[in-house]
Amino acid sequence: MTAQQHHASTPRNPARRLGEYRTFFTGAVRNPREVGAATPTSAAVAATVAQVVPTTGAPVVLELGPGTGSLSSGIRERLPAGARHIGIELVDEMVAHLRENAPWMEVVHGDAGDLVPLLAERGVDQVDAVISSIPWSLLDDPDQARILDEVVKALAPRGAFTALTYVSAERSSGGRRFRKRLEETFDEVLTLTTWRNLPPILHYICRRPLDRTIG
Ligand SMILES: C[S@@+](CC[C@H](N)C(=O)[O-])C[C@H]1O[C@@H](n2cnc3c(N)ncnc32)[C@H](O)[C@@H]1O
Structure with a gap:
Protein backbone atom coordinates (compact mmCIF):
# COMPACT_ATOMS: atom_id res chain seq x y z
CA MET A 1 0.00 0.00 0.00
CA THR A 2 1.32 3.47 -0.86
CA ALA A 3 1.63 6.27 1.70
CA GLN A 4 -1.28 7.99 -0.06
CA GLN A 5 -3.53 4.94 0.30
CA HIS A 6 -2.42 4.63 3.89
CA HIS A 7 -3.52 8.21 4.65
CA ALA A 8 -6.83 7.54 2.90
CA SER A 9 -7.46 4.70 5.37
CA THR A 10 -6.34 6.66 8.43
CA PRO A 11 -9.15 8.81 9.88
CA ARG A 12 -7.14 12.03 10.37
CA ASN A 13 -9.06 14.50 8.23
CA PRO A 14 -12.04 16.20 9.91
CA ALA A 15 -14.75 14.66 7.67
CA ARG A 16 -13.38 11.18 8.23
CA ARG A 17 -13.02 11.81 11.95
CA LEU A 18 -16.64 13.02 12.07
CA GLY A 19 -17.76 9.85 10.26
CA GLU A 20 -15.83 7.79 12.79
CA TYR A 21 -17.49 9.56 15.72
CA ARG A 22 -20.94 9.16 14.13
CA THR A 23 -20.46 5.42 13.60
CA PHE A 24 -19.09 4.98 17.10
CA PHE A 25 -21.90 6.93 18.72
CA THR A 26 -24.59 5.05 16.75
CA GLY A 27 -23.01 1.74 17.73
CA ALA A 28 -22.84 2.86 21.37
CA VAL A 29 -26.49 3.95 21.48
CA ARG A 30 -27.64 0.63 19.99
CA ASN A 31 -25.26 -1.52 22.06
CA PRO A 32 -24.46 0.45 25.25
CA ARG A 33 -23.18 -2.45 27.34
CA GLU A 34 -21.03 -3.92 24.59
CA VAL A 35 -19.45 -0.61 23.53
CA GLY A 36 -19.23 0.88 27.02
CA ALA A 37 -18.16 4.38 25.83
CA ALA A 38 -19.66 7.28 23.91
CA THR A 39 -16.57 8.25 21.91
CA PRO A 40 -13.48 6.49 20.57
CA THR A 41 -10.23 6.70 22.55
CA SER A 42 -7.66 9.44 21.82
CA ALA A 43 -4.42 9.39 19.86
CA ALA A 44 -2.54 9.57 23.18
CA VAL A 45 -4.11 6.26 24.26
CA ALA A 46 -3.27 4.73 20.88
CA ALA A 47 0.39 5.80 21.20
CA THR A 48 0.72 4.11 24.60
CA VAL A 49 -1.04 0.93 23.51
CA ALA A 50 1.12 0.58 20.39
CA GLN A 51 4.28 0.19 22.49
CA VAL A 52 3.61 -3.51 23.08
CA VAL A 53 3.47 -4.21 19.35
CA HIS A 85 -3.16 -7.68 12.48
CA ILE A 86 -6.43 -9.41 13.30
CA GLY A 87 -9.34 -7.57 14.92
CA ILE A 88 -12.33 -9.32 16.52
CA GLU A 89 -15.31 -7.00 16.79
CA LEU A 90 -18.86 -7.78 17.96
CA VAL A 91 -20.94 -4.83 16.73
CA ASP A 92 -22.13 -4.73 13.09
CA GLU A 93 -21.68 -0.96 12.53
CA MET A 94 -18.08 -1.08 13.76
CA VAL A 95 -17.28 -4.10 11.56
CA ALA A 96 -18.66 -2.35 8.45
CA HIS A 97 -16.69 0.82 9.31
CA LEU A 98 -13.44 -1.11 9.79
CA ARG A 99 -13.87 -3.08 6.57
CA GLU A 100 -14.24 0.18 4.69
CA ASN A 101 -11.64 2.29 6.52
CA ALA A 102 -9.02 -0.22 7.66
CA PRO A 103 -8.77 -2.66 4.72
CA TRP A 104 -5.31 -3.73 5.90
CA MET A 105 -6.76 -5.28 9.07
CA GLU A 106 -8.21 -8.82 9.07
CA VAL A 107 -11.57 -7.93 10.58
CA VAL A 108 -13.49 -10.81 12.16
CA HIS A 109 -17.13 -10.24 13.06
CA GLY A 110 -17.40 -12.23 16.28
CA ASP A 111 -17.09 -12.50 20.04
CA ALA A 112 -13.73 -12.20 21.78
CA GLY A 113 -14.86 -15.13 23.95
CA ASP A 114 -14.54 -17.35 20.85
CA LEU A 115 -11.12 -16.08 19.91
CA VAL A 116 -9.36 -19.46 19.87
CA PRO A 117 -11.69 -21.08 17.28
CA LEU A 118 -11.94 -17.80 15.33
CA LEU A 119 -8.14 -17.65 15.08
CA ALA A 120 -7.92 -21.38 14.23
CA GLU A 121 -10.24 -20.77 11.24
CA ARG A 122 -7.58 -18.33 10.03
CA GLY A 123 -4.69 -20.73 10.60
CA VAL A 124 -3.45 -18.98 13.77
CA ASP A 125 -2.82 -20.81 17.05
CA GLN A 126 -0.60 -18.27 18.81
CA VAL A 127 -0.46 -14.48 18.94
CA ASP A 128 2.39 -12.21 20.03
CA ALA A 129 0.29 -9.40 21.46
CA VAL A 130 -3.35 -8.99 22.44
CA ILE A 131 -4.63 -5.42 22.64
CA SER A 132 -8.08 -5.27 24.17
CA SER A 133 -10.39 -2.34 24.74
CA ILE A 134 -13.61 -4.25 25.36
CA PRO A 135 -15.42 -2.85 28.42
CA TRP A 136 -13.93 -5.32 30.91
CA SER A 137 -15.25 -3.62 34.02
CA LEU A 138 -18.84 -3.93 32.74
CA LEU A 139 -18.54 -7.68 32.15
CA ASP A 140 -19.86 -10.12 34.73
CA ASP A 141 -17.48 -12.58 36.35
CA PRO A 142 -18.13 -15.55 33.99
CA ASP A 143 -17.62 -13.34 30.91
CA GLN A 144 -14.39 -11.84 32.24
CA ALA A 145 -13.13 -15.38 32.98
CA ARG A 146 -14.28 -16.82 29.65
CA ILE A 147 -12.56 -14.15 27.53
CA LEU A 148 -9.39 -14.00 29.61
CA ASP A 149 -9.06 -17.82 29.48
CA GLU A 150 -9.19 -17.65 25.70
CA VAL A 151 -6.54 -14.90 25.69
CA VAL A 152 -4.21 -17.03 27.81
CA LYS A 153 -4.70 -20.05 25.52
CA ALA A 154 -3.69 -18.00 22.46
CA LEU A 155 -0.93 -15.82 23.90
CA ALA A 156 2.66 -16.78 23.01
CA PRO A 157 4.78 -17.48 26.15
CA ARG A 158 6.63 -14.18 25.74
CA GLY A 159 3.61 -12.29 24.46
CA ALA A 160 1.92 -9.27 26.02
CA PHE A 161 -1.72 -8.69 26.88
CA THR A 162 -3.06 -5.18 27.35
CA ALA A 163 -6.44 -4.01 28.54
CA LEU A 164 -7.95 -0.55 28.96
CA THR A 165 -10.46 0.70 31.52
CA TYR A 166 -11.49 4.16 32.57
CA VAL A 167 -9.56 5.32 35.66
CA SER A 168 -12.99 6.03 37.17
CA ALA A 169 -14.01 2.38 36.65
CA GLU A 170 -11.00 0.99 38.53
CA ARG A 171 -12.82 1.11 41.88
CA SER A 172 -16.14 -0.27 40.60
CA SER A 173 -16.89 -3.85 41.58
CA GLY A 174 -16.30 -5.01 37.99
CA GLY A 175 -13.05 -3.03 37.82
CA ARG A 176 -11.75 -4.48 41.11
CA ARG A 177 -12.76 -7.99 40.05
CA PHE A 178 -10.95 -7.56 36.74
CA ARG A 179 -7.73 -6.35 38.37
CA LYS A 180 -7.78 -9.26 40.82
CA ARG A 181 -8.32 -11.68 37.95
CA LEU A 182 -5.37 -10.19 36.04
CA GLU A 183 -3.12 -10.51 39.09
CA GLU A 184 -4.18 -14.16 39.49
CA THR A 185 -3.61 -14.85 35.80
CA PHE A 186 -0.30 -13.09 35.00
CA ASP A 187 3.09 -12.98 36.68
CA GLU A 188 3.54 -9.33 35.68
CA VAL A 189 0.77 -6.73 35.74
CA LEU A 190 1.90 -3.15 35.07
CA THR A 191 -0.36 -0.13 35.05
CA LEU A 192 -0.03 3.19 33.22
CA THR A 193 -2.42 6.11 33.01
CA THR A 194 -3.14 8.25 29.97
CA TRP A 195 -4.54 11.55 31.21
CA ARG A 196 -4.94 12.97 27.71
CA ASN A 197 -8.25 11.21 27.14
CA LEU A 198 -11.71 12.11 28.33
CA PRO A 199 -12.15 10.38 30.72
CA PRO A 200 -8.55 9.32 31.56
CA ILE A 201 -7.60 5.75 30.73
CA LEU A 202 -5.89 3.12 32.86
CA HIS A 203 -3.78 0.63 30.87
CA TYR A 204 -3.00 -2.84 32.17
CA ILE A 205 0.06 -4.42 30.54
CA CYS A 206 0.40 -8.07 31.45
CA ARG A 207 2.99 -10.72 30.68
CA ARG A 208 3.78 -14.36 31.52
CA PRO A 209 0.55 -16.22 32.21
CA LEU A 210 1.12 -17.98 35.54
CA ASP A 211 0.13 -21.47 34.40
CA ARG A 212 3.07 -21.61 31.99
CA THR A 213 5.64 -19.17 33.28
CA ILE A 214 8.99 -19.59 31.50
CA GLY A 215 11.94 -20.80 33.52
C1 LIG B 1 -14.82 0.99 24.52
S1 LIG B 1 -15.03 0.46 22.85
C2 LIG B 1 -13.34 0.64 22.28
C3 LIG B 1 -13.26 0.85 20.80
C4 LIG B 1 -11.89 1.28 20.26
N1 LIG B 1 -10.89 0.23 20.39
C5 LIG B 1 -11.38 2.53 20.93
O1 LIG B 1 -10.39 2.42 21.67
O2 LIG B 1 -11.99 3.58 20.72
C6 LIG B 1 -15.24 -1.28 23.06
C7 LIG B 1 -15.35 -2.07 21.75
O3 LIG B 1 -15.35 -3.47 22.07
C8 LIG B 1 -16.36 -4.13 21.32
N2 LIG B 1 -16.71 -5.35 22.07
C9 LIG B 1 -17.35 -5.42 23.27
N3 LIG B 1 -17.45 -6.70 23.67
C10 LIG B 1 -16.86 -7.45 22.69
C11 LIG B 1 -16.65 -8.84 22.54
N4 LIG B 1 -17.06 -9.73 23.47
N5 LIG B 1 -16.00 -9.27 21.43
C12 LIG B 1 -15.57 -8.39 20.49
N6 LIG B 1 -15.76 -7.06 20.58
C13 LIG B 1 -16.39 -6.59 21.67
C14 LIG B 1 -17.45 -3.08 21.22
O4 LIG B 1 -18.34 -3.36 20.18
C15 LIG B 1 -16.63 -1.81 20.98
O5 LIG B 1 -16.35 -1.63 19.62
Missing part, protein backbone atom coordinates in the same frame (compact mmCIF):
# COMPACT_ATOMS: atom_id res chain seq x y z
CA PRO A 54 6.56 -6.13 18.17
CA THR A 55 8.54 -4.29 15.49
CA THR A 56 10.58 -7.26 14.20
CA GLY A 57 9.93 -10.74 12.82
CA ALA A 58 6.51 -11.76 11.56
CA PRO A 59 4.30 -11.20 14.60
CA VAL A 60 0.56 -11.74 14.87
CA VAL A 61 -1.25 -9.01 16.79
CA LEU A 62 -4.81 -9.52 17.94
CA GLU A 63 -7.07 -6.56 18.72
CA LEU A 64 -10.20 -7.27 20.75
CA GLY A 65 -12.92 -4.66 20.23
CA PRO A 66 -11.25 -2.41 17.64
CA GLY A 67 -14.44 -0.34 17.37
CA THR A 68 -13.90 2.29 14.68
CA GLY A 69 -10.15 1.65 14.70
CA SER A 70 -8.81 4.46 16.87
CA LEU A 71 -6.07 2.17 18.25
CA SER A 72 -5.61 0.25 15.01
CA SER A 73 -3.60 2.76 12.95
CA GLY A 74 -0.98 3.12 15.71
CA ILE A 75 -0.68 -0.67 15.90
CA ARG A 76 -0.30 -0.91 12.15
CA GLU A 77 2.35 1.80 11.97
CA ARG A 78 4.66 -0.26 14.22
CA LEU A 79 4.09 -3.63 12.59
CA PRO A 80 6.89 -4.96 10.35
CA ALA A 81 6.19 -6.24 6.82
CA GLY A 82 4.83 -9.78 6.98
CA ALA A 83 2.99 -9.23 10.27
CA ARG A 84 -0.71 -9.99 10.74
